Amino acid sequence: MKVGVLVFPGSNCDRDALWTAGSLTGNESFPIWHKSADLNGADMVIVPGGFSYGDYLRSGAIAQFSPVMEQVKKFAENGGSVIGICNGFQILTECGLLPGALLQNDTLRFESRWVEIETKTTRTPFTKNLNAGQILKIPIAHNEGRYFIDKDGLDKLLTNNQVVFTYHKNNPNGSIYDIAGICNIDGNVVGMMPHPERACELIVGSADGKAFFMDQ
Amino acid sequence: MEFNVEVVVELKPDILDPQGKTINKAVSQFGFSAVKSVRVGKSIKLKIDADSKEKAIELATELSNKLLANPVMEVFMVRVDE
DSSP states (O other): OEEEEEEOTTBOSHHHHHHHTTGGGTOEEEEEETTOSOOTTOSEEEEOOBOGGGGOSSTTTTGGGSHHHHHHHHHHHTTOEEEEETHHHHHHHHTTSSSSEEEOOTTOSOEEEEEEEEEOOOOSTTTTTSOTTOEEEEEEEESSOEEEOOHHHHHHHHHTTOEEEEESSOOSSOOGGGEEEEEOTTSSEEEESSOGGGOSBGGGTBOGGGGGGSOO | OEEEEEEEEEEOTTSOOHHHHHHHHHHHHTTOTTOOOOOOEEEEEEEEEOSSHHHHHHHHHHHIIIIISOTTTEEEEEEEEO
């Protein structure tokens, strides 16, 4: 599989994604600069974490206007697999590929630690190797991770099986319904605050994230 | 004509504003017990070339809907300095 990793000014998880979704999991990976008008034949697109455009205005708000995002929208609308991680999740909500928004953590702190998340659906290309109910150990590192959506929106997410991960036991940011990750209606676009690309080798503390990028 | 336009962006009233809550706590500790609530927003100042005040407001509103505010979580007000 060919994995394209977007790179914005201020992205800082792109190298991790290139490695863990690349040769570590048997894929070919390459960076895609934000000004690119082409996804270079990628079968999967990763919108990585970081602080695109310094997180000015709102996290992810400026990045949605990068030329590459037009291509990502088309790719997603045609059923392509897209995952936004952390800042990437914020970008996907800002550009409308995913519903809801990410607000400042209710702790008012940048939360950087290991958390446990529960797999709620295996219907996405990134969770198909997992089991429903499976608990994963994955790190978080964010200041704006409090997922918010209004009541109608939440009802739709639940009815359409769009909640992909919830925090297990401890919610680090006050997100609604303990949400850690969601997908679009079709399931091909996933956004999540925890970083699976940072948990793909036991030497860093967990390899639970490896399944996300395997055997697509 | 150039118009000085201010866009004030705030979280929707029913959304928790942890920053405002923390400031409110400090305000109470300073003895300002009359202050019952604090909410934090941002002010964005624009200089807009337009034929009329109405056009300037229209443009600022369009820009706010597209970029300056996120309608999922925020509301905004547009003001023009005369």
